[in-house]
Amino acid sequence: MDYPSTEMTEDTEEQSGGDGLAKAIDPTRLGPGAPSSTPASAPTVFRIDALTAYYGKSPAVRDVTFDVPGNQVTAIIGPSGCGKSTFIRCLNRMNDVVPSFHTDGAIYFHGIDIQGKDVDPVNVRRQIGMVFQRPNPFPKSIHDNITYGLKMLGMKDDLEGRVERALKRAALWEEVKDRLKDSALALSGGQQQRLCIARAIAIEPEVILLDEPASALDPISTASIEDLMHELKSDYTIVIVTHNMQQAARVADMTAFFSLSEVVDGSRSGVLVEYDRTDKIFTTPGDKRTEDYVTGRFG
Amino acid sequence: MSVQADPGYSLSSERLRRRKVVNRIMEALATLAALLAVAVLVIVVASVVKKGIGAINVDFFTQTTSTFSFGPSQSGIANAIVGSLVIVFFAILMALPVGILAAIYLNEFASPRMRAPLQLALDVLNGIPAIVVGIFVYVLLVLGSGQSALKASFALAILMLPLVARSTQEVLALVPDALREGSLALGAPRWRTTLSIVLPQAVGGIITGATLATARVAGETAPLLFTSSLVGNEVNWNPSHPLMSMPYFIFAASEQADPGLQEQAWATALVLIAFVLVASTIARYFGLRSRRRRSGKR
Numbered sequence: 001m002d003y004p005s006t007e008m009t010e011d012t013e014e015q016s017g018g019d020g021l022a023k024a025i026d027p028t029r030l031g032p033g034a035p036s037s038t039p040a041s042a043p044t045v046f047r048i049d050a051l052t053a054y055y056g057k058s059p060a061v062r063d064v065t066f067d068v069p070g071n072q073v074t075a076i077i078g079p080s081g082c083g084k085s086t087f088i089r090c091l092n093r094m095n096d097v098v099p100s101f102h103t104d105g106a107i108y109f110h111g112i113d114i115q116g117k118d119v120d121p122v123n124v125r126r127q128i129g130m131v132f133q134r135p136n137p138f139p140k141s142i143h144d145n146i147t148y149g150l151k152m153l154g155m156k157d158d159l160e161g162r163v164e165r166a167l168k169r170a171a172l173w174e175e176v177k178d179r180l181k182d183s184a185l186a187l188s189g190g191q192q193q194r195l196c197i198a199r200a201i202a203i204e205p206e207v208i209l210l211d212e213p214a215s216a217l218d219p220i221s222t223a224s225i226e227d228l229m230h231e232l233k234s235d236y237t238i239v240i241v242t243h244n245m246q247q248a249a250r251v252a253d254m255t256a257f258f259s260l261s262e263v264v265d266g267s268r269s270g271v272l273v274e275y276d277r278t279d280k281i282f283t284t285p286g287d288k289r290t291e292d293y294v295t296g297r298f299g
Numbered sequence: 300m301s302v303q304a305d306p307g308y309s310l311s312s313e314r315l316r317r318r319k320v321v322n323r324i325m326e327a328l329a330t331l332a333a334l335l336a337v338a339v340l341v342i343v344v345a346s347v348v349k350k351g352i353g354a355i356n357v358d359f360f361t362q363t364t365s366t367f368s369f370g371p372s373q374s375g376i377a378n379a380i381v382g383s384l385v386i387v388f389f390a391i392l393m394a395l396p397v398g399i400l401a402a403i404y405l406n407e408f409a410s411p412r413m414r415a416p417l418q419l420a421l422d423v424l425n426g427i428p429a430i431v432v433g434i435f436v437y438v439l440l441v442l443g444s445g446q447s448a449l450k451a452s453f454a455l456a457i458l459m460l461p462l463v464a465r466s467t468q469e470v471l472a473l474v475p476d477a478l479r480e481g482s483l484a485l486g487a488p489r490w491r492t493t494l495s496i497v498l499p500q501a502v503g504g505i506i507t508g509a510t511l512a513t514a515r516v517a518g519e520t521a522p523l524l525f526t527s528s529l530v531g532n533e534v535n536w537n538p539s540h541p542l543m544s545m546p547y548f549i550f551a552a553s554e555q556a557d558p559g560l561q562e563q564a565w566a567t568a569l570v571l572i573a574f575v576l577v578a579s580t581i582a583r584y585f586g587l588r589s590r591r592r593r594s595g596k597r
Contacts (some may be wrong), residue, residue, distance in 0.1 A: 094484060099410055126486035136477035138496055148495065149485035195480070203485060 019197035037163040045092060045207060045237045053086050055098070060086040061270040063105070066256060069133075073229055073238045075252030075278065077245055079293070082258040083270025084241045088209050091239065092128035093121040109207075126153065128207040129200035134216050135192035137184035137199075142167075142176050145184045145195055150205040162202055170198035171228055190221025197228065201236065208232065210240040212246065226251050245294055248278065255281040257290045313319035319591040347572060351565030359566060363532045364543060364552075376567050378534045382448065382542030387517050389452035390459055390540055395509055397456075398463030405464070405566065407493050418465075425461035432457050446527050446541035454522035455468040459512045467506025503585045510582035514575040522548035545571050 002179075026247050046068035053061050061083030076084045086095065093114060095101045106113045114124045137145050146163045155162065165182070167173040172194040176187070184195055193213060200208055214222040229238055229251045242248050248255050256275040260268045274281065274290045285291045362375035401421070405414055436454040474497050482492040498505075527541040528551075535542055545567050552564035 066339050092484065094480065097480075097483065122486050122488050125484055130480075130484040132477060132480060132484075134477060136475070138478060138481065138483040139500060148482070149487070152485070152491060152495075199481075199485065 001253045019184050030112045033277050042072060045070040047108040051107060052104040053090055054102050058267045059269040064270060064272045066275040068239060071233055072253040073233050073251050074254045075248035075255045076241045076258060078258035079226050079250045082260050084258050085211055088239060088241045091209055092125045092130055096121050125203050128158045129205035130209040131200055131213050133212040135189055135196050137195050139185055141181045142184050143180040145199050153203055166198040166202035169201055170194045172198055190217050192294050193217060207237045212241050249282050252278045257281060341516040342491025347565055347568050351569040354562040354566035363534055365532060376548055377542045379545045379548040381534050382544040385536060385538050385542055386448050386451045386544055389449055390455035390516060391513055393456035394459035394463055398460050398468050401464040402467035402471060403493060406468050419466050421461040429458060429519050430521035433467060433525040437525035441526055446536040448527050448530055451523050451527035454526050455516040455519060458516050462512035463509055465504050474500045501587050507582040507586035510578050515576040518546055518571055520550050523547045
């Protein structure tokens with residue numbers, strides 16, 4: 001895997017040196033006021049600062065702090081129930097629709113706290129698109145699935161060109177160009193998922209969040225989605241949740257490993273164990289729990 | 300080749316026979332109950348047809364009602380059909396928007412804390428007897444200013460509202476959340492998601508619910524007694540007048556000594572049943588079609 005600069009490499013090495021967790025996610029270093037040491041070629045897009053997300057009273061993820069670099073693929077891995085999905089859904093405020101959901105801490109998107117009172121979640125989602133675990137095309141034609149977001153956001157100039165570009169970008173154009181008026185529900189699962197990616201990139205967001213995008217797909221469709229991610233990261237910042245470690249190893253530049261904490265106040269919650277370059281996470285992890293997980297000893 | 304059971308193994312037992320008998324009795328009882336329900340419908344329809352079919356002819360649909368028709372009558376129920384159409388039309392006009400919007404609020408916007416009491420309120424409203432609604436509207440609107448078809452429509456709308464709201468809410472709940480999330484993730488506001496994604500999915504079910512609710516209130520009589528019963532015998536489309544209606548005509552004519560009028564009452568009942576049957580069939584068709592669309596098959 002190649003990285004945009006050596007500075008980045010040095011930075012992350014320093015970060016994970018020593019005995020793991022404490023140093024790896026030292027909050028003072030990553031706090032909002034801290035000077036950014038990320039190189040210009042990979043500016044920080046998200047700065048997550050001590051984020052704790054609750055459903056009702058019990059925290060689903062606790063005290064997560066790390067930075068997501070731009071134009072890279074950042075993978076979030078970890079065992080079931082460790083709050084990966086909860087976390088990624090915080091990044092574009094999809095959890096707003098869940099009653100009793102609330103958070104502590106902050107998520108800065110280019111320095112703006114997206115959970116701020118004067119921030120409209122509609123604008124957040126406009127910038128930060130999302131693709132879900134199960135393909136969820138609208139029960140409309142392939143064409144209308146793409147134009148739905150465009151029309152809504154007033155991007156009506158060159159509608160057909162935008163549809164074509166989005167479908168090409170999602171590597172779906174060749175398969176569907178002759179049947180754009182057909183129902184999207186007639187596509188295969190893998191095609192539907194690529195349509196959902198096309199739908200998300202059509203409105204030109206900066207970030208695409210993918211919540212286990214390939215878990216409902218067969219291996220061939222999965223491979224095409226993974227290829228797509230390599231393609232897309234030149235234009236988009238990608239954050240992907242996956243329970244498939246090989247997938248993280250294949251697609252991600254940076255990897256965050258989440259796990260379940262020990263029991264606190266009668267409940268366990270997800271915590272960020274380690275965050276580092278993907279090759280480090282999988283070859284020389286700084287934390288014993290990461291090592292156990294990536295070598296298959298648990299999870 | 301003959302196969303011998305291993306010693307000590309048996310898959311039948313003494314009790315098997317008894318269980319079979321009990322099973323057959325239970326099955327027979329359940330079947331009988333199901334047949335009984337169908338039989339009731341058949342008997343009702345058959346007796347209505349038998350007693351009413353004789354009065355059905357062209358005049359019956361083109362002539363107006365006559366309260367005193369002895370001998371071979373030249374009268375019909377044209378004004379009652381028109382009156383029923385007008386009253387039910389305005390009832391739909393009042394109940395449908397409110398019912399659908401209430402359902403949208405319940406399913407798409409309300410917090411769980413608000414949802415439960417509102418649903419209960421709708422269910423209670425659904426349980427209120429029609430005659431109570433009739434008296435309510437009588438005291439509220441009729442007393443002092445007189446009857447009118449619109450006031451009858453208002454009473455029927457009260458009866459329709461919970462039916463429409465609850466059935467709409469049920470079909471909205473069937474729309475998968477994944478679709479809502481897909482729309483919200485594109486930066487669509489809540490109302491836009493509801494209008495462009497949720498409602499088109501639910502429209503078949505909403506039509507089904509509305510049609511069944513219409514069929515249900517079209518036969519209501521009690522509220523009409525209070526709101527639209529002082530009626531003339533001429534065809535009138537003006538909703539600000541009290542209008543003759545089919546249920547009220549059945550009620551009034553069946554009390555007459557004249558056997559011709561009694562037969563007309565039966566015939567009117569037949570027309571009403573036919574209307575309900577047609578409405579239910581249409582409703583089923585839309586319901587089926589939207590279910591097929593939801594599952595993605597074409």
